[in-house]
């Protein structure tokens with residue numbers, strides 16, 4: 001036993017553990033601890049400016065019975081589903097084009113170009129969308145100037161549409177990259193085999209390329225869906241009152257009303273919802289892949 | 294000659310400036326086991342892919358079963374391919390791979406499933422149907438690829454170095470199995486290989502390719518015994534070359550003077566190639582025999598000295614320097630019981646026959 005411990009102590013695994021432990025501790029402190037705290041708060045009682053150490057489910061009951069919270073929660077869900085669908089549907093052809101139709105020595109250049117908009121900060125990009133979509137914005141002046149519209153379009157800013165457009169743009173590369181990677185990994189001779197076995201290009205895409213790129217699509221969906229549901233900046237800046245999302249009311253609870261337990265309960269509810277939907281998605285995806293083979 | 298199934302007429306292929314196929318003209322018969330043999334980069338795969346429809350020839354005519362294939366895409370050609378990487382669909386099971394091409398087959402699902410089972414059995418994968426394809430060994434993938442192609446009953450099966458990824462033992466076993474399968478299904482097989490032994494073992498006819506051209510197309514034995522050029526002779530097995538001089542030439546044959554061997558009369562058949570001006574005589578290692586004490590040559594003999602001995606168990610290879618020749622010639626002797634292996638430096642006599650010589654002019 002001692003001998004084995006001794007060996008373990010000198011093994012590569014032990015060396016590895018020693019090496020990763022500082023960042024691991026760091027990660028625990030930065031991620032797990034706040035999460036734990038959040039979870040804890042959500043079961044405590046709000047005492048206005050303090051928190052009472054009284055265990056309760058009341059925060060959840062309040063959150064789920066409040067129509068505003070429910071509306072905003074559903075809206076967040078709807079917005080992020082829409083953003084996910086739009087982003088992934090638009091990202092797939094881009095990734096496909098770069099993977100299959102760009103010369104190999106130009107691919108990295110293309111990926112580089114795709115990331116260029118992300119050299120400016122997220123905040124600035126959101127503001128830029130505001131400039132583009134606003135009442136006197138680039139889009140409206142342009143369309144007015146061209147005589148295509150008589151008065152500025154108002155359905156594109158300070159509502160859900162603006163949030164969807166801005167978020168879809170913000171997350172585009174995060175969707176393109178995993179799909180691109182999955183497409184790159186597909187052995188090109190598989191596509192030739194598909195054609196050789198009598199299938200057209202389209203059917204080969206459907207039966208070979210698409211199922212084999214599913215891992216990338218799934219990654220893209222999760223990467224876009226999970227963070228957008230909790231996005232704060234975009235709805236705050238371009239969403240207007242009808243575009244408010246769950247992060248905005250959490251913010252309201254925490255910083256304006258100073259009600260940490262209520263905010264935490266909403267935050268935990270949102271997390272549970274995201275987790276449940278992601279798992280459901282993964283499950284359905286697996287079923288779909290198995291079903292269509 | 295059997296009915297032609299593939300006809301190639303002056304097929305050319307350019308990749309940009311690179312001239313990959315330089316006028317391929319040949320006919321491949323129905324039910325033939327045909328091999329494309331040549332060194333890396335000679336255009337074997339290009340030719341195979343042209344037949345399959347993955348490459349368009351820059352010019353020339355390709356007919357399959359009498360029909361011009363110009364503009365006919367790969368998915369409707371009556372050919373199927375076994376890819377070098379096997380190209381087994383990793384997201385499907387073995388069964389689903391084998392049945393992949395049956396989607397538009399009008400037969401009922403049960404009939405198709407039966408066909409899949411039959412073909413799995415044919416390639417020796419009975420009971421493997423439900424396995425995930427990505428969990429198979431190289432040899433098993435190979436079999437799946439074969440079954441997947443054969444189930445579609447193609448007129449021509451194209452195989453691009455199907456055995457190169459297997460170890461030696463597996464390769465030899467698969468060679469035999471491929472021959473058996475080909476006889477069983479009676480389909481034309483076109484095999485690409487750079488392994489001359491594999492081509493000799495398996496083929497009815499072999500096209501030896503160099504730099505986008507067919508250098509020689511013959512049955513294995515003719516190819517081995519009567520190579521048309523030194524390049525072909527070198528590529529197929531081992532061949533010794535000795536400098537020679539043509540003393541006289543008649544319609545029936547040649548009188549030659551060969552360094553180390555002396556004068557010999559050769560028939561016209563023994564000079565299969567076109568004259569190039571570089572005269573030499575070639576012969577295979579097994580056409581020479583070492584003469585032991587008291588043995589007499591049946592035909593001719595020449596003296597020499599053993600320079601190198603390579604012992605192989607069943608065979609011994611000797612490099613013998615014939616008197617009057619600078620470079621040694623290689624000969625092989627079967628190690629029959631009671632025949633001693635000679636030491637280096639032994640003086641010896643070598644028996645040979647003029648009929649086994651090939652003249653390159």
Ligand SMILES: Nc1ncnc2c1ncn2[C@@H]1O[C@H](COP(=O)(O)OP(=O)(O)OP(=O)(O)O)[C@@H](O)[C@H]1O
Pocket residue numbers: 308311313331332333334335336337338339340487
């Ligand atoms: N798509 C392509 N673009 C440009 N050149 C190519 C292309 N495909 C093949 N070539 C060139 O054509 C030549 C013949 O290639 P091919 O693949 O037919 O050779 P091969 O005889 O099959 O060789 P190997 O035994 O190495 O597989 C090579 O020099 C290769 O570099």
Ligand SMILES: [Mg+2]
Pocket residue numbers: 337338339
């Ligand atoms: Mg090749």
